[in-house]
Amino acid sequence: MAEILTTQAELDEVFKRLERDYGALSKKQQAYAVREIGRIRAEIADMLADFAGEDGLIKRQRLGRVLRDLDAIEASMRKTGVDSLESIIKESSEWTTAQLAGAIGVGSSVQIGVNRHVFDYMVKRFESDGLVLSDRVWGMSGEIRDSLASVLRSSIIKGEGISAMISKIRRVFNAETWKINRLARTESVTAKRAATSYNAQESDIVKWVRLHEGNCGRSDHHEHKCHELAHLDRYKQGKGIFKPTDTDIWLPHPNCTSWISYVLDERWL
Ligand SMILES: [Zn+2]
Numbered sequence: 001m002a003e004i005l006t007t008q009a010e011l012d013e014v015f016k017r018l019e020r021d022y023g024a025l026s027k028k029q030q031a032y033a034v035r036e037i038g039r040i041r042a043e044i045a046d047m048l049a050d051f052a053g054e055d056g057l058i059k060r061q062r063l064g065r066v067l068r069d070l071d072a073i074e075a076s077m078r079k080t081g082v083d084s085l086e087s088i089i090k091e092s093s094e095w096t097t098a099q100l101a102g103a104i105g106v107g108s109s110v111q112i113g114v115n116r117h118v119f120d121y122m123v124k125r126f127e128s129d130g131l132v133l134s135d136r137v138w139g140m141s142g143e144i145r146d147s148l149a150s151v152l153r154s155s156i157i158k159g160e161g162i163s164a165m166i167s168k169i170r171r172v173f174n175a176e177t178w179k180i181n182r183l184a185r186t187e188s189v190t191a192k193r194a195a196t197s198y199n200a201q202e203s204d205i206v207k208w209v210r211l212h213e214g215n216c217g218r219s220d221h222h223e224h225k226c227h228e229l230a231h232l233d234r235y236k237q238g239k240g241i242f243k244p245t246d247t248d249i250w251l252p253h254p255n256c257t258s259w260i261s262y263v264l265d266e267r268w269l
């Protein structure tokens with residue numbers, strides 16, 4: 001038997017630190033996704049400059065071509081979106097594994113496998129909306145494209161110059177930022193939960209995981225799924241105690257701030 005020096009109290013401290021540090025990581029990741037996807041604004045500005053005459057205006061007759069060129073913009077947005085979310089998933093998983101695996105005796109080669117397993121799960125999983133990750137990025141890119149198309153259409157018809165169009169495009173992106181943030185946060189949190197659970201499954205000393213309900217501060221919090229789960233005694237092991245394989249506690253509801261910690265197998269204590 002491997003000698004494990006971790007106590008329950010020490011492990012609880014690791015989780016407290018992890019929850020504290022995770023907020024900063026998640027904010028950084030959201031800013032990264034917004035910045036990466038926002039880069040597309042430069043591509044749009046280039047495209048408009050190509051269509052504009054020397055007076056900085058785009059002739060109405062070119063409207064159809066401008067709108068068709070949005071196909072390439074949308075494709076580029078989808079690719080950037082998928083790439084940045086995939087790198088957020090990898091980062092969250094690797095970060096979580098690095099913080100936890102050592103404390104519970106999961107070796108480094110197994111850690112690589114855990115991170116790969118998390119990634120595969122993340123890109124293939126179906127959410128409650130019946131969509132996988134790439135579908136959700138495509139949906140969002142399509143919505144941004146539609147907003148861009150309507151802004152460009154009305155600007156060109158009104159005869160506005162491209163500098164006015166560019167500032168309207170910036171506003172479109174600002175209005176869509178919350179969607180990018182939400183997508184980045186959901187992927188990041190779920191990857192962190194998946195990594196937490198997969199590492200537990202690989203460890204001999206973790207038998208159960210504990211769900212701690214979120215403290216979202218909303219008056220209807222008692223109706224949130226995390227509150228219900230944290231009070232559920234599914235295995236007669238106590239409230240909020242689950243198996244590391246229970247995926248329904250990973251993200252009980254959108255924007256959930258609940259978290260998971262490990263319960264050590266008593267035989268090791
Ligand atoms: Zn709540």
Ligand SMILES: [Zn+2]
Binds near residue numbers: 216252255256257
């Ligand atoms: Zn919650």
